Amino acid sequence: MKLKITITALALFAFSIINAQETKAPKFGKGLFNLVGKDSTWTMKIGARMQFLAISNWEKNESNEANFLVRRSRLKFDGYAFTPKLKYKLELGLSNRDISGASEFTSNSPRYILDAVMKWNFHENFELWFGQTKLPGNRERVVSSANLQLVDRSLLNSRFNIDRDLGIQLRHHFNLSDKFLVREMISISQGEGRNITTGNLGGHQYTGRIELLPFGKFSGKGDYKGGALNREENPKFVLAATYDFNNNAVKNRSNQGSYMRIDDDGGFYETNITTLFVDAMFKYKGFSFMGEYASRDADDPFAKNSDGTLTGDIVQVGNGLNLQAGYLCKNNWEITGRYTNIELDKNITGKNTQNQYTLGVSKYIVGHSLKVQTDISHLENVNGNNELMYRLQFDIHF
Secondary structure (H helix, E strand, C coil), rough: CCHHHHHHHHHHHHHHHHHHCCCCCCCCCCCEEEEEEECCCCEEEEEEEEEEEEEEEECCCCCCCEEEEEEEEEEEEEECECCCCCCEEEEEEEEEEHHHCCCCHHCCCCEEEEEEEEEEEEEEEEEEEEEEECCCCHHHHCCCCCHHCCCCCCCCHHHHCCCCCEEEEEEEEEEECCEEEEEEEEEECCCCCCCCCCCCCCEEEEEEEEEEECCCHHHHHHHHCCCCCCCCEEEEEEEEEEEEEEEEEEEECEEEEEEEEEECCCEEEEEEEEEEEEEEEEEEECCEEEEEEEEEEEEECEEEEEEEECEEEEEEEEEEHHHHHHEEECCCCEEEEEEEEEEHHHHHCCCCEEEEEEEEEEEEEEEEEEEEEEEEEEEEEEECCCCEEEEEEEEEEC
């Protein structure tokens, strides 16, 4: 009898502790915790996400290659400090792909920090950003990897994007009419990518972007999300352009790629690199379309030593085009097609034209927060071996 009473008492005690520990968590996909200070002078939303990827490649006359990996694993913190006009975002990458790239330029340390940025709405529609975050470059890059319409971004993005950097950005928006919205963004950054600790080796990077939304805002910030999950009742369209100038750049893809070293004195080859992006997005009900064009040029793309001899490094100049469209069915299954063309200047880079065709299928279980995506791509290498790639990815976002 005493044993039964003791067990019952322990069970009741444990149950009371469990109930005491319960907290009201946000809705699925809206963060793990939403914290608010007692005096409401600060907030913090804590989120996490994971992507699990299976990939298989076939190349003509080559054996099949398969790989399973944690494509992305990240923690995200955002909110405001002191006033809602002063926001912050901190995002950390934990997977091998996220933290790779350690070198002497990052103090031989893993690159954990993706975003560490403050956003100050100091006057009406003006916002000042300072810290490390994505530059206002091509739309596909600025779309979060958690909100992509296909398994991953296109070849255009991997060849031409200007990614993240450390610096300041000034952003502003205004209305030309009741619906016509215009957004302007300018930035000055270090010009060598994220997590650099060695200081500025070349010049600085200057970026300007303008976006035109003649039919007003997209629902739920849908102009920076893949797919037509918000099923716009009225057509929504945005046209945008970015011009980027990297003064005395020391990397072969503007602020990305490899450093161009000078062999004879341990220094770096410097040249001005310009990158142009033009992109558009259209959504109406279940249909979505996104198009991007990219072009990169350099004053002198051939890296040289101080005596004029070639080092062998070359700026990756050329053009790219990416077009993709999809239709979302009412049961949240989506089919998407994508065409990508990459034409690096063969006379400079020695690389042939590439055309990639991708067909993808997605099942959105809880929007972008819980989804399964698969796609198959055929890559045509002009005068080279063609490749076939199949991918399957599971994505969960708390």
